[in-house]
Amino acid sequence: MTPPTTAAVQPVHPQDHLLRTDRIPHIWCSGCGIGIVFGALMAAVMKSGTPLDDVAVVSGIGCTGRMAGYIKLDSFHTTHGRAIPFATGLKLARPQGKVVVASGDGDLLAIGGNHFIHAARRNMDLTIICVNNFNYGMTGGQLAPSTPFGAKTTTTPLGSPDEPFNFCALAAACGATYVARWTALHVRRLTNAITEAMNKKGFSFVEVIAPCPTAFGRRNKIRRALDLLRFYYDRSVVKNQLDPGEATIDFDHSLAVGKFLDIERPTFLDHYEMVNRGEVEAWPATGVDASAAGKRKAG
Amino acid sequence: MSKAVLTGTHFMNGDEACCEGALAAGCRFFAGYPITPATEVAECMSRRLPQVGGVFIQMEDEIASMAAILGGSWGGVKSMTSTSGPGFSLMMENIGLGVCTETPCVVCNVQRAGPSTGLPTLVGQGDMMQARWGSHGVYEIIAVAPSSPQEMFDFTIKAFNLSERFRVPVMIMADEVVGHMNERVVIPSPEAIHLVERAKPSVPPEQYLPYQAGPEGVPFMANYGDGYHMHVTGLTHDERGYPVMEVWAQEQMTQRIVGKIKNNLEHILDYDLVCMDDAEVAVVAYGISARSARGAVLAAREQGIKVGLVKLNVAWPFPEDFIRDLSGRVKAMIMPEINLGQMVLELERLSQGRCPVSLVSHPGGGIITPGRILAAVRESLKEAA
Numbered sequence: 001m002t003p004p005t006t007a008a009v010q011p012v013h014p015q016d017h018l019l020r021t022d023r024i025p026h027i028w029c030s031g032c033g034i035g036i037v038f039g040a041l042m043a044a045v046m047k048s049g050t051p052l053d054d055v056a057v058v059s060g061i062g063c064t065g066r067m068a069g070y071i072k073l074d075s076f077h078t079t080h081g082r083a084i085p086f087a088t089g090l091k092l093a094r095p096q097g098k099v100v101v102a103s104g105d106g107d108l109l110a111i112g113g114n115h116f117i118h119a120a121r122r123n124m125d126l127t128i129i130c131v132n133n134f135n136y137g138m139t140g141g142q143l144a145p146s147t148p149f150g151a152k153t154t155t156t157p158l159g160s161p162d163e164p165f166n167f168c169a170l171a172a173a174c175g176a177t178y179v180a181r182w183t184a185l186h187v188r189r190l191t192n193a194i195t196e197a198m199n200k201k202g203f204s205f206v207e208v209i210a211p212c213p214t215a216f217g218r219r220n221k222i223r224r225a226l227d228l229l230r231f232y233y234d235r236s237v238v239k240n241q242l243d244p245g246e247a248t249i250d251f252d253h254s255l256a257v258g259k260f261l262d263i264e265r266p267t268f269l270d271h272y273e274m275v276n277r278g279e280v281e282a283w284p285a286t287g288v289d290a291s292a293a294g295k296r297k298a299g
Numbered sequence: 300m301s302k303a304v305l306t307g308t309h310f311m312n313g314d315e316a317c318c319e320g321a322l323a324a325g326c327r328f329f330a331g332y333p334i335t336p337a338t339e340v341a342e343c344m345s346r347r348l349p350q351v352g353g354v355f356i357q358m359e360d361e362i363a364s365m366a367a368i369l370g371g372s373w374g375g376v377k378s379m380t381s382t383s384g385p386g387f388s389l390m391m392e393n394i395g396l397g398v399c400t401e402t403p404c405v406v407c408n409v410q411r412a413g414p415s416t417g418l419p420t421l422v423g424q425g426d427m428m429q430a431r432w433g434s435h436g437v438y439e440i441i442a443v444a445p446s447s448p449q450e451m452f453d454f455t456i457k458a459f460n461l462s463e464r465f466r467v468p469v470m471i472m473a474d475e476v477v478g479h480m481n482e483r484v485v486i487p488s489p490e491a492i493h494l495v496e497r498a499k500p501s502v503p504p505e506q507y508l509p510y511q512a513g514p515e516g517v518p519f520m521a522n523y524g525d526g527y528h529m530h531v532t533g534l535t536h537d538e539r540g541y542p543v544m545e546v547w548a549q550e551q552m553t554q555r556i557v558g559k560i561k562n563n564l565e566h567i568l569d570y571d572l573v574c575m576d577d578a579e580v581a582v583v584a585y586g587i588s589a590r591s592a593r594g595a596v597l598a599a600r601e602q603g604i605k606v607g608l609v610k611l612n613v614a615w616p617f618p619e620d621f622i623r624d625l626s627g628r629v630k631a632m633i634m635p636e637i638n639l640g641q642m643v644l645e646l647e648r649l650s651q652g653r654c655p656v657s658l659v660s661h662p663g664g665g666i667i668t669p670g671r672i673l674a675a676v677r678e679s680l681k682e683a684a
Contacts (some may be wrong), residue, residue: 020530023541053526058370069530069542074523076373077532077542079396084367085330085358089367092354093374094524107652114364118359268356276349 018042018052019150020072027066029137031225033184033210037131038067042101044194045073054097055117058087060107062138064131067102081105081111087126095269098127098198105132105146113145115137120174122202122268127197128205130167133212141215148251152219164249167207172244172261179204179244179261183209185233186257193259200269209236209255303351313451313478314381317471317680318347318562320455321379323492326405327353328378330367332360332386335419336475340381350639360450361386365393368404373525375522377459383475384417387426387433392605394468395434396533398556401441401510402516403497404460406456408470409478410586412637412663422475423663424586424637429539430470431615437553437646439560441472441567441616444585444645448482452611461567466517472614474637476587476666504528509540510552515566516559518680560616569612570621574600578607579630580676583622583646584612588635594669599676606676617645626650631679635659635667655679 013019021043028034052073057069061080062084075259078086083101092101101108108116108130119126135153136142142155143162150159168179178200180193190208197204211217211228222228235251240258247256266274274280304323311319317340321329329344341357348355353376358364364380371378383388387408397404408430412423426433430442441461443454455471462469500507500519509529513519518676522525534542535549560567574596575581584592589610596608609625611618622645626632631654634643643658650656659675661667 020541052528053524056523071529073530074373075530076370077530077534078366078369078531079392082362082393082396085363085366086370088356088358089330089370089372089378090374090523091354091370092367093371093376093378094522097524114359115363118363218474228535239465245417269354272354273347286424 015039015042018045018072020070028063029214029257031211031228032063033212033229034064034067034131036184036187037102037129037190037208038070038196040191041067041100041129042071043191044198047191047195048098048198050098050198052199056087056090056097056099057182057189058083058090058099058101060103062104062107062136062286064102064104065107066258081107082115083107084112084115084126084128084159088119088124091125092198092269100127100129100198102129102131104137105130105134105167106136106144109165109170110145115245117170117174120171120176120205121224121254123175123177123202123265125201125267126203127194127200128203129194130205131206131210132207133210133216135212137212137215141212141219148249153216154219166244166248168205168244168247171203171205174203175203175265176261177263177265178204180205181207181209181233181257182261183236183257184211184227185229188235191265200262200263203268207251219272305486306488307482307486309486310337310481310670311484312481313448313473314409315343315446316448316451316484317381317455317473318343318485319484320452321405321459322347322351323452324456324459326375326379326459327492328350328368328376328379329353329355329611330358330364330371331380332358332364332382334383334386336411336478336515337383337407339478340407340409345565356425361389362393365390365406369393369397369400369402372402372404373523375524377403377463379405379407383411384413384423384426385415386506387429391433391590394440395436396441397468398434398438399533401520402468403462404468405455405462405467406468406470407455408472408493410472410474411438418664420426420468420475421664422444422587422637424474424588424668425641425663427636427638427641428488429471430472433491435571437557439467440466440470440559440615441467444472444474444611444614445477446586446589446610447477448480448484451477452484454485455514456492456494461463462491463495463497464517465515466497466520466568467560472540472586474587490521500527501576508538510536511662512555513539515563516555542550542608564616567613567616568618568621570618571610573608573610577605577608577609579605580633580679581607581609581625581629582633582635582672582676583609583611585614585642588637591667591669592635592672595672595676598669599673604676604680615640619649622646622649626653629654630683631676632656633672635660635672637661637663637667655682
């Protein structure tokens with residue numbers, strides 16, 4: 001009897017065709033949440049049904065910024081904070097494509113904060129995935145715009161005196177059409193959110209609360225990766241449709257997760273084409289009564 | 300008539316001529332931010348791009364503008380921005396990203412007087428060294444220097460052609476006077492305009508090395524959507540485009556991005572010689588100062604003074620061999636420029652004492668008159684005698 005020969009066949013992971021396998025091992029620390037988000041992105045790319053040639057992934061600088069370097073798609077690793085304006089140019093030059101921006105909280109919302117709010121205001125048709133690990137991991141764990149008040153980082157050794165942003169509220173207030181937040185342990189719902197965001201026309205925003213045990217947890221007495229994952233997950237409360245302004249990250253009471261916003265609004269390109277076709281009424285739509293304005297001035 | 304190429308004779312200012320040159324060169328994406336004295340380039344683009352199927356966007360700042368045109372270029376569309384000193388400073392980091400990722404694009408700097416906010420409405424030529432060295436690290440750049448609205452049109456096309464051919468951001472180093480003066484601009488027919496397009500890969504994706512030297516040391520460029528699934532990064536990278544944090548990769552990458560410029564000077568350098576055949580004194584000038592210099596040279600010739608003009612159409616890379624050789628053949632070299640001495644340093648560096656070099660300077664806010672240059676010519680001949 002001959003022994004079975006199947007042992008020689010190396011099984012292929014179903015996402016391998018989206019992974020630059022020749023770049024593995026990656027640079028992320030063990031216990032890092034970015035890998036989970038990366039896996040969810042790959043799954044969402046497949047679920048979204050978008051032809052792979054049409055998907056571009058743009059990152060800025062930082063740990064999450066390295067996602068562009070591992071995904072086997074047209075991928076752009078740009079300068080710190082500037083992934084969104086780079087992606088804006090990419091999108092406007094090739095509107096039929098889907099452009100995903102994947103970056104960290106510091107990159108997108110500190111140094112890149114101005115671009116974030118203006119891209120949301122214009123409703124630029126981009127999908128923004130923000131991995132929020134509450135600190136600057138790449139440089140060893142400094143204060144981020146998301147660092148909880150009182151949390152220790154290498155530049156707030158006695159605790160952070162800063163109040164953090166609520167990114168979801170910011171995105172919604174600035175004009176985003178889709179806003180969701182999940183933790184890295186909500187893998188299935190995170191994958192669904194990224195898929196929905198990719199298929200959403202407009203500025204869509206998915207925030208992922210992710211563990212950084214190496215740089216952030218270590219200094220805040222939650223050293224083990226699983227403990228940190230659990231810490232976020234256990235405090236999370238699913239509140240779909242919650243007003244994003246109330247979707248606070250409150251570690252003592254409730255860390256709101258869910259799909260907070262899903263609305264329709266014309267994109268920048270929709271409006272640009274309407275204006276260029278002469279379909280937009282001149283401002284102000286109600287017209288101006290010149291004589292009335294004159295009287296008021298005289299009075 | 301083509302909407303993109305307004306063939307005919309026009310009366311327009313330099314900023315508008317830059318816009319028309321860009322459209323004639325095939326530019327279909329512009330991202331910018333208002334700034335005096337470059338605003339008219341953006342205004343003209345906002346009006347004209349929708350007429351030719353292009354996209355104009357006013358970004359939130361110049362950092363975003365520069366990032367957006369890099370994205371636009373990778374999306375397969377010829378892209379540009381325009382600005383002046385303060386905005387040029389903000390663009391520097393992403394200009395470096397353009398250099399490192401070898402992204403064709405054009406940046407027009409209509410120079411005003413600085414430092415800082417300086418004299419927003421008045422002329423300067425103080426950003427010349429910034430154009431060359433303003434972004435950090437090791438690189439070469441190309442910069443053209445128009446001296447008239449006609450050259451704003453012609454050199455903008457030239458800038459796009461050079462950027463597509465050598466895959467490098469190309470600067471148009473204009474100035475407030477050139478940008479704002481109105482003059483005759485002749486726009487040729489589309490057939491008479493020579494255009495260069497980036498060389499695309501023909502190999503299948505699995506064989507494609509995005510940063511392998513191609514003809515003239517320039518890699519073939521796939522655009523987003525072409526199916527090559529390439530990685531583009533501002534980190535030091537190998538021929539695959541993958542980050543490699545090793546000295547050999549830094550050596551390989553920087554030597555090639557510098558070499559593709561330095562080894563192709565015969566295709567890049569461009570200068571006009573006026574009355575140089577028997578010149579004993581050479582005035583070397585660029586931009587608006589080259590027009591003053593031309594006036595001075597022609598006036599001097601009427602008085603029998605043997606002086607000529609070297610007009611730099613391409614300021615960077617600098618014509619090193621030519622200037623080195625020239626310095627051994629003339630009695631003096633003179634550089635007029637609206638700063639307190641920038642490009643004149645190149646003349647000093649290259650002449651190595653073979654002839655005296657003098658600067659006719661202006662701190663910014665006005666042009667250098669032909670009379671001052673003529674006086675400097677006379678002075679240099681007196682000293683040489």
